[in-house]
Amino acid sequence: MPSKRLSVVVTRRLPEVVETRLKELFDVRLRDDDTPLTRAELVAAVKEADILVPTVTDQIDAALISQAGDRLRLIANYGAGIDHIDVNTARQRGILVSNTPGVVTEDTADITLALILAVTRRLPEGLAVMQTGDWNGWAPTAFLGGRLGGRRLGILGMGRIGTAVARRAQAFGMQIHYHNRRRLRPENEQQVEATYWESLDQMVARMDVISVNCPHTPSTFHLLNARRLKLLKPSAVVVNTSRGEVIDEPALTRMLKAGEIAGAGLDVYEQGSQSNPDLRNLPNVVMLPHMGSATQEGRVEMGEKVIINIKTFADGHRPPDQVVPAML
Numbered sequence: 001m002p003s004k005r006l007s008v009v010v011t012r013r014l015p016e017v018v019e020t021r022l023k024e025l026f027d028v029r030l031r032d033d034d035t036p037l038t039r040a041e042l043v044a045a046v047k048e049a050d051i052l053v054p055t056v057t058d059q060i061d062a063a064l065i066s067q068a069g070d071r072l073r074l075i076a077n078y079g080a081g082i083d084h085i086d087v088n089t090a091r092q093r094g095i096l097v098s099n100t101p102g103v104v105t106e107d108t109a110d111i112t113l114a115l116i117l118a119v120t121r122r123l124p125e126g127l128a129v130m131q132t133g134d135w136n137g138w139a140p141t142a143f144l145g146g147r148l149g150g151r152r153l154g155i156l157g158m159g160r161i162g163t164a165v166a167r168r169a170q171a172f173g174m175q176i177h178y179h180n181r182r183r184l185r186p187e188n189e190q191q192v193e194a195t196y197w198e199s200l201d202q203m204v205a206r207m208d209v210i211s212v213n214c215p216h217t218p219s220t221f222h223l224l225n226a227r228r229l230k231l232l233k234p235s236a237v238v239v240n241t242s243r244g245e246v247i248d249e250p251a252l253t254r255m256l257k258a259g260e261i262a263g264a265g266l267d268v269y270e271q272g273s274q275s276n277p278d279l280r281n282l283p284n285v286v287m288l289p290h291m292g293s294a295t296q297e298g299r300v301e302m303g304e305k306v307i308i309n310i311k312t313f314a315d316g317h318r319p320p321d322q323v324v325p326a327m328l
């Protein structure tokens with residue numbers, strides 16, 4: 001079908017260059033304000049669109065997909081994670097799903113290291129005294145954190161982002177460990193000098209820092225549950241730049257409050273933006289507003305990927321970043 005006749009509905013404001021390109025290529029409906037569509041607006045969107053471009057803030061669940069019109073053929077997600085989309089139901093309805101992997105890798109790995117550093121080197125406490133003017137000058141015992149070099153980093157999920165985290169952590173002198181569904185090829189393992197743990201329990205019990213870098217799928221939901229979190233050393237730090245659902249957040253919060261682990265650096269939360277209020281006031285927790293992929297460059301590249309997926313589909317081929325249930 002000629003692209004210009006394809007009706008594309010985008011649920012959120014995107015970088016201007018991306019919106020401009022979308023307008024040039026497709027019959028596109030863009031958002032005026034940057035709030036998520038209401039449920040009713042989403043229902044209307046899936047009824048009228050040939051192609052929906054949602055983001056992580058939209059729940060594209062079975063109930064919504066079952067209300068889609070016959071025209072809806074592709075859900076071209078703006079983002080890598082697709083746990084907000086019921087890929088199985090889409091497939092049953094003959095609707096393809098695509099995402100934007102790869103372009104979020106380095107930026108998310110950067111934020112992961114930023115969180116590891118922020119927690120272990122107590123950056124928020126340093127920032128706070130500077131902002132309040134309460135700094136009394138250098139002192140031998142003030143703001144003492146932990147040295148990254150020599151610390152054991154356990155990466156949970158050694159895909160693209162996990163590997164990019166490993167490369168960075170290696171440069172900081174950390175010892176790299178990982179747990180993954182599949183072990184890396186020996187040459188890839190050697191490149192980041194990583195030690196593989198088949199048992200997640202055993203890895204968790206021995207690490208100084210745990211970084212969650214696996215996607216949220218039915219099999220990773222609460223992978224770090226209360227029992228597993230209890231295995232952590234009291235000096236351990238947990239960092240999550242993946243999805244909140246991989247960690248039992250109330251259990252993590254209880255342990256942080258009780259001082260049973262040293263700290264946490266979180267970019268994602270179980271209830272999305274409704275982050276646990278108990279976490280917010282803890283001095284040993286650094287919280288960010290889901291900004292792992294938030295660079296100018298990355299967000300434009302994500303848009304370019306969305307456009308390539310739509311164009312390829314419009315030209316009668318499978319989108320290069322098609323997601324199928326077997327990948328979950």
Ligand SMILES: O=CC(=O)O
Pocket residue numbers: 056078079080081082104292293
């Ligand atoms: O979290 C961000 C993404 O899924 O791309």
